[in-house]
Amino acid sequence: MSSISIQQAVKRYPNGFEALKGINTEIQAGSFTVILGPSGAGKSTLLRLMNGLETPSSGNVAVGEQIIDKKNVRQIRHHVAMVFQQFNLVERLSVVTNVLTGRLAHRSWVSSMFYLFKPSDMDIAKNALSRVGLVDKAWNRADKLSGGQQQRVGIARALAQQPQIILADEPVASLDPISSEEIMQLLREICTRDQITVVVNLHQVDLARRFADRIIGMNSGQIVFDGSPEQLDNIALQKIYHKEGAEYESFHAALANA
Amino acid sequence: MKVFMLRWPTRNGLPPFGFVALLVIALLSLILTAPLVEIELERLGQSLGNFSEFIVNFMVWPNFDYLPTLGVKLLETLQMSLLATAIAIVISLPLGFLAARNATCHPVVYRITRDALSLMRSLPELVWALVFVSAVGLGPLPGIMALAFVTVGFMGKFFAEAIETIDPKAVEGVEAHGASWMQVRLFAMFPQAFPNLAGTMIYVLDHNVRAATILGIVGAGGIGYDMVMSMRLFQYDRLILIALSIYLIVTVLDRLSDYLRNRIIHGAKQ
Numbered sequence: 001m002s003s004i005s006i007q008q009a010v011k012r013y014p015n016g017f018e019a020l021k022g023i024n025t026e027i028q029a030g031s032f033t034v035i036l037g038p039s040g041a042g043k044s045t046l047l048r049l050m051n052g053l054e055t056p057s058s059g060n061v062a063v064g065e066q067i068i069d070k071k072n073v074r075q076i077r078h079h080v081a082m083v084f085q086q087f088n089l090v091e092r093l094s095v096v097t098n099v100l101t102g103r104l105a106h107r108s109w110v111s112s113m114f115y116l117f118k119p120s121d122m123d124i125a126k127n128a129l130s131r132v133g134l135v136d137k138a139w140n141r142a143d144k145l146s147g148g149q150q151q152r153v154g155i156a157r158a159l160a161q162q163p164q165i166i167l168a169d170e171p172v173a174s175l176d177p178i179s180s181e182e183i184m185q186l187l188r189e190i191c192t193r194d195q196i197t198v199v200v201n202l203h204q205v206d207l208a209r210r211f212a213d214r215i216i217g218m219n220s221g222q223i224v225f226d227g228s229p230e231q232l233d234n235i236a237l238q239k240i241y242h243k244e245g246a247e248y249e250s251f252h253a254a255l256a257n258a
Numbered sequence: 259m260k261v262f263m264l265r266w267p268t269r270n271g272l273p274p275f276g277f278v279a280l281l282v283i284a285l286l287s288l289i290l291t292a293p294l295v296e297i298e299l300e301r302l303g304q305s306l307g308n309f310s311e312f313i314v315n316f317m318v319w320p321n322f323d324y325l326p327t328l329g330v331k332l333l334e335t336l337q338m339s340l341l342a343t344a345i346a347i348v349i350s351l352p353l354g355f356l357a358a359r360n361a362t363c364h365p366v367v368y369r370i371t372r373d374a375l376s377l378m379r380s381l382p383e384l385v386w387a388l389v390f391v392s393a394v395g396l397g398p399l400p401g402i403m404a405l406a407f408v409t410v411g412f413m414g415k416f417f418a419e420a421i422e423t424i425d426p427k428a429v430e431g432v433e434a435h436g437a438s439w440m441q442v443r444l445f446a447m448f449p450q451a452f453p454n455l456a457g458t459m460i461y462v463l464d465h466n467v468r469a470a471t472i473l474g475i476v477g478a479g480g481i482g483y484d485m486v487m488s489m490r491l492f493q494y495d496r497l498i499l500i501a502l503s504i505y506l507i508v509t510v511l512d513r514l515s516d517y518l519r520n521r522i523i524h525g526a527k528q
Binding site: 051075078081082084088093097104105107109112113115157158161 | 425427428430431432433434435436437438440441444445446449450452453
């Protein structure tokens with residue numbers, strides 16, 4: 001269990017684009033937070049700040065008590081796991097080896113030279129795979145699995161790390177509705193049962209409403225909504241998905257159809 | 259009225275300017291350089307006679323007494339190329355990582371490694387063999403050194419390019435879980451580059467067998483010495499055996515490499 005606090009985080013890219021315009025927020029340990037927002041709102045950037053895949057141009061991000069900097073970023077990643085939209089598995093490696101890469105932070109580079117792990121690592125990996133229901137696929141090559149299965153491997157890899165926080169960057173964006181449902185349930189269960197803080201970026205409003213403890217809405221680099229799923233009404237949605245210069249009515253119609 | 263109903267998929271329907279310019283330059287340079295290297299049809303026609311005369315020389319009964327010696331020499335050639343390839347793989351793997359833009363530890367190291375690799379392959383094996391023969395004396399050792407030297411130059415470059423084409427997503431996936439510099443290279447980069455690397459290794463082995471057959475010319479071991487000597491002494495009954503055996507080895511190796519490549523890229527059949 002670990003909390004995340006973000007203070008005055010600004011992210012400016014070299015081309016001048018400001019992805020985040022001063023974000024202040026606090027994510028409670030053990031909670032399930034969903035970040036909603038249109039593409040380009042800065043959701044991914046915000047999430048990637050939380051494990052140092054991106055560094056803020058100004059402001060700071062702290063995990064637990066530690067403010068992330070260049071020196072401690074690897075140490076912080078020891079207990080912050082990440083699940084990706086495109087799964088980011090090493091496709092040519094077996095499923096179980098992919099899960100074992102979640103243990104690398106705990107292994108020395110000498111043993112990794114020879115691809116060696118401890119028997120206890122193997123047990124952890126097997127356990128993680130049984131949590132996601134893929135023990136029978138352990139020795140298959142990762143690219144032979146379906147999208148939903150690959151994402152479950154991604155989650156098993158995150159679990160094998162025995163993290164305090166799991167960040168999931170649009171984990172269901174490339175999956176069908178049924179797999180999406182399974183993945184969200186899995187993440188929710190991990191949060192509740194293992195007391196792991198989960199932060200998920202989503203595009204699906206209904207999934208956010210059903211699974212989140214708290215929803216953060218973002219639009220063009222700013223937080224425009226922050227509240228419980230019950231508080232996420234149509235007005236809030238309009239704020240989140242508002243486009244510069246877009247017609248109010250057409251937006252409303254699109255929502256009604258959704 | 260439109261004369262042509264067909265068009266290229268460009269804005270104005272004409273072929274892209276850059277492409278046309280390149281084609282014109284290539285054609286011009288070909289036309290200009292052809293006289294320089296004396297490509298004359300007349301001369302080619304006249305030399306047909308000489309050529310057929312040389313071919314007729316091969317119509318002899320092979321000298322089978324030579325077979326045992328041939329076997330020993332061939333084995334030496336194969337051993338040389340295997341050993342040189344193995345040594346070169348060990349050396350060029352780490353160099354390949356250093357020479358890949360996405361895996362190197364520092365841009366300066368990247369530059370230096372690249373330049374060192376290009377120096378190594380700037381001269382053919384035969385020239386390096388001459389250098390090493392004068393350094394360590396006659397025999398297979400300078401041959402192996404020369405082969406390994408050039409092979410490192412080639413394989414290091416190929417490895418680096420294989421590593422540069424890998425999918426950065428998997429790298430991020432492993433990195434995000436707290437893996438170290440070395441671990442990221444071993445677990446995310448190497449497995450992805452491996453099929454490409456293996457293809458290169460097999461190709462290089464194939465190439466080295468052929469290269470090793472010629473190194474004997476400068477006294478660097480292998481079948482080359484016998485080949486050149488029998489050519490000079492007009493011992494065509496030996497030469498035909500040597501030529502056939504080299505052809506046989508290269509063909510077998512080619513089949514083998516096709517098989518291995520398929521196995522590596524698509525995995526074992528289940």
